[in-house]
Amino acid sequence: MQETNPRNLIRIARESGRQEGGEPLDLGERVRELRRARDWTLEFAAHKAGLARSTLSKIENGQMSPTYDALKKLATGLGIPVPQLFTAPKTGQVMGRMVSTREGEGQAHATATYEHELLASGLTRKQMLPYRARIRARKLEEFDGWVRHDGEEFLYVLTGVVRLYTEFYEPLEMRRGDSAYYDASMGHNVVSVSEDDATILWVTSLG
Numbered sequence: 083m084q085e086t087n088p089r090n091l092i093r094i095a096r097e098s099g100r101q102e103g104g105e106p107l108d109l110g111e112r113v114r115e116l117r118r119a120r121d122w123t124l125e126f127a128a129h130k131a132g133l134a135r136s137t138l139s140k141i142e143n144g145q146m147s148p149t150y151d152a153l154k155k156l157a158t159g160l161g162i163p164v165p166q167l168f169t170a171p172k173t174g175q176v177m178g179r180m181v182s183t184r185e186g187e188g189q190a191h192a193t194a195t196y197e198h199e200l201l202a203s204g205l206t207r208k209q210m211l212p213y214r215a216r217i218r219a220r221k222l223e224e225f226d227g228w229v230r231h232d233g234e235e236f237l238y239v240l241t242g243v244v245r246l247y248t249e250f251y252e253p254l255e256m257r258r259g260d261s262a263y264y265d266a267s268m269g270h271n272v273v274s275v276s277e278d279d280a281t282i283l284w285v286t287s288l289g
């Protein structure tokens with residue numbers, strides 16, 4: 083297993099997300115999408131933009147490249163600035179993304195205190211980093227200071243008993259089924275107080 087500091091998991095996830103290049107925007111599809119979002123017919127949209135119906139049809143079907151004058155008319159007719167014709171919608175779009183991770187198929191990263199198994203590692207540009215961790219540490223002194231990073235974090239105990247240490251709260255003993263949600267920029271560490279290593283599910287925000 084690769085020796086990886088827990089603080090680097092966020093960096094690993096973010097860097098892997100950059101590998102996925104965005105698909106080039108299809109202007110014709112974008113114009114059709116904007117028109118249909120307004121529930122406009124081709125004839126009505128062409129009238130609003132001051133274009134011939136055949137011209138708008140050819141634009142939507144990728145059969146012609148509009149001039150800048152035509153783009154300005156389109157944008158004016160749709161009531162948007164010209165750059166928005168070339169900008170993919172940020173909300174309201176169903177991406178349909180999904181990935182599954184079978185038992186034992188997660189991406190392993192080991193440290194002196196934890197064994198991390200990154201889940202959904204095949205999905206790039208994630209907003210959350212889910213991972214399972216085996217807690218090796220038995221006392222706070224085994225850590226090289228607090229673990230802290232940007233974002234928020236959710237912890238759920240899968241097996242065993244753990245003690246969650248945080249910078250501003252009293253240590254919290256947690257058993258199977260217990261959970262905690264906290265600010266990850268606050269110093270935190272987790273140790274196992276079980277005879278065996280405990281396992282937990284961690285979900286960290288990447289936004």
